[in-house]
Amino acid sequence: MxxxxxxxxxxxxxxxxxxxxxxxxxxxxxxxxxxxxxxxxxxxxxxxxxxxxxxxxxxxxxxxxxxxxxxxxxxxxxxxxxxxxxxxxxTHQVEHNPAQHVLAPKISKRLPSVLDVDQMAGMLSVTPDSVLEIRDLAMFELFYSSGLRLSELVMLDLSDIDFSAGFLKVRFGKGGKQRQLPVGEKALGAIKVWLGCRPDVGEDAVFVSLRGRRLSQRSVQLRLDRWGKKNGIAEHLHPHMLRHSFASHLLEASQDIRAIQELLGHSDISTTQIYTHLDFQHLAAVYDQAHPRSKKL
Structure with missing residues (x-):
């Protein structure tokens, strides 16, 4: 060309x-x-x-x-x-969009991996033994508390969190969209502990390295994987698993898929509906274990 x-x-x-x-x-x-x-x-x-x-x-x-x-x-x-x-x-460089109506081959939807409530509680109940682990615990609490994407977490600035109201502002969501999210008391507490020992640098990022630089997405992925291995979690932990767990547990408790769509920042409800399949799997498992006539003779 x-x-x-x-x-x-x-x-x-x-x-x-x-x-x-x-x-x-x-x-x-x-x-x-x-x-x-x-x-x-x-x-x-x-x-x-x-x-x-x-x-x-x-x-x-x-x-x-x-x-x-x-x-x-x-x-x-x-x-x-x-x-x-x-x-x-x-920008008037072409007169048509040849890709507009071309369809990709259909793919089967894989259900996202999630941790159950007890597993999440276990991995977040660990006592940190270093400044880095204090920071890591704050990150993981926030992932699970607010259902953030990895990119949204690393772009979070100090001014984005309102501790008194218990909310944070996502300024760089998918597609450039902004949204406001509630933050639970456990996450707020963990962040406050981290801010008490966070390096005093000019960087506005909430989560920084010990050198004071904003963490990269890759760094967060590696720290979560390390956390899981250290604390005996068999599954390979990745940030999206915490987001999936947030959505699945919230749906299981509330059954309000529209609210979860807003919290996750999904523009299309069909993207959120995959969590209804996860919820049904949980209900089916409960049925199989509890109903006296669910098992084959």
Whole structure:
């Protein structure tokens, strides 16, 4: 493709970071996806983004599917293409969005892994034995208390938490959306303990390293994995598991899926509805264990 195609990509990624404020992880994935598609366009002798047609996108997606690429990955690649072409349309660089109505192969939905209430209580009832573990406990309490995404937790600033009201403000949610969330007493208490020994630096981030730098997403993932192994949790712990556990336990207790949708920051209720399957699994397990005529003879 011509050099103008590269320039359009650079402008798009500047737009993602400076205006839409997407997570670094999302931006990195989109760059990789669109660079790969650009190489495909070169093999098809397409000279500019305007030359790409619906058939071009479908051939690319079919090739990825035949290569055994996971359906979820293909869905993300299509999302990157749709977003890129919306930008090109908005900036008058193309006249159509060839990716708009192209569908990815259907994928079976896997239920998210969750910890049960007793497991969560056990992993959060540990007494920290260092400053780092005091910080880690505050992070994990907050994940479970408010159902934050990993990107939302690392972007949290001191001014985002209202301790007197028991709320926090998410300024950089998915798609740039903001929302307000309640914070439980256990999480607030753990954060206060952390702030009492947090390095006194110019950084506004709530969660920082001992050098005073805002924690990266990878650092949080590694610390949670370490916490789980140290405290005898068999499952591989990852931040989204705490978010899933938050949603599942709240639904089980309240049955209010609309409230959980708002708390999680889901734009579509269908995304939240996966937790109704988790809730049914719990009910089915209770039934199997308790009903006198549930078991086969």
């Amino acid at each position: 011509h050099t103008d195609a590269d320039r359009a990509l650079d402008l798009f990624f500047n737009h993602l970071i400076s205006e839409r404020r997407v997570a670094e992880h999302t931006s990195t994935n989109y760059r990789r996806d669109l660079t790969r598609f650009m190489r495909f366009c070169d093999t098809q002798k397409l000279k500019c983004w305007q030359d790409v047609q619906v058939g071009s996108i479908r051939r690319y997606i079919a090739g990825r599917h035949q290569a055994g690429i996971a359906g979820k990955t293909i869905q993300r690649e299509l999302a990157a293409l749709r977003s890129f072409y919306r930008f090109l349309l908005k």
